[in-house]
Amino acid sequence: GEDVEQSLFLSVREGDSSVINCTYTDSSSTYLYWYKQEPGAGLQLLTYIFSNMDMKQDQRLTVLLNKKDKHLSLRIADTQTGDSAIYFCAEDTNAGKSTFGDGTTLTVKP
């Protein structure tokens, strides 16, 4: 079956890098996504990566994809207190339908 797994919590100090990891199971996924959710708000797309790419960089965000191991990571450089949120990994499983992980709560300490 389809399953996306993430560690539930991550705590870092302001200015450090954060790395959030995700594993997925559907090898036919074409796109993989990272979303951010702040308290009481909807999810916000941060970035996505096409499955034939290994890496994608967008300002402070770097996405790494290891398709062989079905492992996806999101690195946030110079993490700020405003980055504190829940981060969801998701995979595109069926033309428009995505499977989401349970989310990683990132806490940034000053």
Add this chain to the structure above:
Amino acid sequence: DAMVIQNPRYQVTQFGKPVTLSCSQTLNHNVMYWYQQKSSQAPKLLFHYYDKDFNNEADTPDNFQSRRPNTSFCFLDIRSPGLGDAAMYLCATSSPPTYEQFFGPGTRLTVL
């Protein structure tokens, strides 16, 4: 700005009293979704429409129904809300080929 709008942001209803949540989009996206989210868990997909094609998840309770009268609007009807239906309801949209989803701010439903 192109966006996904949900109304109301907060809805309080009584046990068993029908409620309708609405979603509109200015993105002209083909796909619209309704999710239920509890306690910052993963969003749980209830329904999605690909244009007019309706797709119901197998485990979506019969108590939930949806309508999409046109490209821009989508409604979620909860026929007889129970206490277990209290949650955040999220609407989202997407389009091919990348299907990245754009979410509305959500409607927080309270059932008394």
